[in-house]
Amino acid sequence: KTVRATTEHQHLRYNPLRDTWVLVSAHRMKRPWSGQVEKEEEDQVPQHDPNNPLCPGNTRANGEVNPDYNNTFVFENDFPALQPNAPDPGYNQHPLFQSKAARGVCKVMCFHPWSDVTLPLMTLPDIIKVIDKWAELMVDLGSTYPWVQIFENKGAMMGCSNPHPHCQVWASNFLPNEATLSDRCQREYLKTHGEPLLLQYAKMEAEKQERVVVQNADWLAVVPYWATWPFQTLLLPRRHVQRLTNLTAQEREGLASIMKRLLTKYDNLFQISFPYSMGWHGAPTGPYLKEDQFHWQLHAHYYPPLLRSAGVRKFMVGYEMLAQEQRDLTPEQVIHLGNSITATYAIYKHR
Amino acid sequence: KTVRATTEHQHLRYNPLRDTWVLVSAHRMKRPWSGQVEKEEEDQVPQHDPNNPLCPGNTRANGEVNPDYNNTFVFENDFPALQPNAPDPGYNQHPLFQSKAARGVCKVMCFHPWSDVTLPLMTLPDIIKVIDKWAELMVDLGSTYPWVQIFENKGAMMGCSNPHPHCQVWASNFLPNEATLSDRCQREYLKTHGEPLLLQYAKMEAEKQERVVVQNADWLAVVPYWATWPFQTLLLPRRHVQRLTNLTAQEREGLASIMKRLLTKYDNLFQISFPYSMGWHGAPTGPYLKEDQFHWQLHAHYYPPLLRSAGVRKFMVGYEMLAQEQRDLTPEQVIHLGNSITATYAIYKHR
Numbered sequence A, B: 001k002t003v004r005a006t007t008e009h010q011h012l013r014y015n016p017l018r019d020t021w022v023l024v025s026a027h028r029m030k031r032p033w034s035g036q037v038e039k040e041e042e043d044q045v046p047q048h049d050p051n052n053p054l055c056p057g058n059t060r061a062n063g064e065v066n067p068d069y070n071n072t073f074v075f076e077n078d079f080p081a082l083q084p085n086a087p088d089p090g091y092n093q094h095p096l097f098q099s100k101a102a103r104g105v106c107k108v109m110c111f112h113p114w115s116d117v118t119l120p121l122m123t124l125p126d127i128i129k130v131i132d133k134w135a136e137l138m139v140d141l142g143s144t145y146p147w148v149q150i151f152e153n154k155g156a157m158m159g160c161s162n163p164h165p166h167c168q169v170w171a172s173n174f175l176p177n178e179a180t181l182s183d184r185c186q187r188e189y190l191k192t193h194g195e196p197l198l199l200q201y202a203k204m205e206a207e208k209q210e211r212v213v214v215q216n217a218d219w220l221a222v223v224p225y226w227a228t229w230p231f232q233t234l235l236l237p238r239r240h241v242q243r244l245t246n247l248t249a250q251e252r253e254g255l256a257s258i259m260k261r262l263l264t265k266y267d268n269l270f271q272i273s274f275p276y277s278m279g280w281h282g283a284p285t286g287p288y289l290k291e292d293q294f295h296w297q298l299h300a301h302y303y304p305p306l307l308r309s310a311g312v313r314k315f316m317v318g319y320e321m322l323a324q325e326q327r328d329l330t331p332e333q334v335i336h337l338g339n340s341i342t343a344t345y346a347i348y349k350h351r
């Protein structure tokens, strides 16, 4: 009865990482769609484009010439949202007109010298180089900045303006909203339940095997019980790991492997280069390196926008912006849909 | 010095209605854009389309025939995210796997019998009929449901799948996340500062005249100090009004007039039918009707997605989803940009 109920009616699910609820309307996939259809991504990206500022050997907006790099390449964003030297906006403010100084740095990290690959199409050794570089940046920027946000916007639909495989790293002198919220939720969970939230969650999902997409000895990728985006996933280590920098060599290999499988599965689902925004959350850094962060468990969020096909996305609009996030199928229905999709080789041959 | 600072560097601003911060990076409008460009909206919408289920006299998905309506028309959404009879998902749950029953009703409200008009192109008497119908629905649904969310998704870019002018009304047996958050913030503000948050805010913005877009005797539309979307606005009554149902006849007239002017200004900005999601927030209803809700002030949020032109939108993606919302120009820069745009007649002639 409960199973029937959750596939034919709506219910609410609690997101313990954000202390919010999501409205799960299982029956809504039956709705016909006559709205916006996304245009196909341009599939003709050359391996090397002499005009692309992210390719090896090319000149960027500020006149600098990229080296002839072989694997990853990191440079300062030429149009950074965060600069190191911003002045303080002022003091003695009214509670309704509060501002604060924000300082930081924005970097861009190319994954590979070729423009026509993506993470799932790269070799494991090349993906490991990406992970090592992530950890290196966390050490460097995390030595002073309290929060270092590594994130990838993939696909034009997710605001990505350059097809070359890359991610961004924005470090700030403040804890962003999402970091503050996740910190509070994990801290309170440990206090109340005696175990780190996501460590316990990973164990339970590994046992249940109801929402697992891919797994290996050290990692687990699940559609979280409280997923908001239709094909949202949460990537979790099995061991208690607080930061990317704490991963062992074996865990980095396992991470490269599970990322490749997860992203291959995404690409194969609708046979396109699957768009998403993803990013890492781990214990805060800088001054927090000296504090107890036992409540934190490292994890990555994948937020893909598609709902039904390569062309039909989920719109998080009116009700979602003004009232509450809403999804049109249950996480368990997603697992059912995805069961027949292979993670081991690319059906969709990128370009 | 402070003025120079805030147009050439980033800073943070506090949103007192959501207890969050927004990263304001004034200098980022200089960034070139080579990403996704939105396609133009189809401009050839006939006044009456025999196949459009929202037009008068047509048959909807469930076989019902629409009346030959003259102004507004309300019907039950044929694919509702909220149904009145959903079963309880179960009891005795683990803290990481919590679900709750959700019950409610979803209605669609057509603004006008013609498909080729929008609110800013309608006459004041016809807009007043929309406002009266909103208030009527608030009375009906609000008699039992604690939250009645009135919202409009306008434009394909905002997930709207039917060009006929309409909004939606979703009533639920729970307070959605955004309602809970706004309730808490307004309640705490009253307690600490002795005056309703938005009442004080409207007074101060009316005095400062730094972020006012349009105003009249009873209403004020501002780009809030903490705006997230580039052209976001907040519509506020000058008097302390807790719910749509409490508006006097004169205030409804004033509301029709200011809405028409605000939306005309939006359309004229990029000379298109401006896309947005908007919605009303007021004191909760149902069981809350008997409680003190003095901290609440009625208001409408307008969240438009565009950034630079009819084709270039702001993407709230990687950093925004995983860390914190970020904007590329200050609210004061928006006012400056908008100063030369008329609110009194449509430069952009819709269709």
Ligand SMILES: O=P(O)(O)O[C@H]1O[C@H](CO)[C@@H](O)[C@H](O)[C@H]1O
Residues within 6 Å of the ligand: A035, A314, A315, A316, A317, A318, A319, A320, A326, B153, B158, B159, B160, B161
């Ligand atoms: O109900 P509609 O207009 O078909 O659907 C639209 O608005 C809903 C409420 O904001 C969203 O959940 C949908 O994703 C969107 O496409």
Ligand SMILES: O=P(O)(O)O[C@H]1O[C@H](CO)[C@@H](O)[C@H](O)[C@H]1O
Residues within 6 Å of the ligand: A153, A158, A159, A160, A161, B035, B314, B315, B316, B317, B318, B319, B320, B326
């Ligand atoms: O920096 P990019 O890739 O040009 O820009 C993209 O990612 C940023 C960070 O999520 C967003 O603020 C932008 O709206 C988006 O277009």
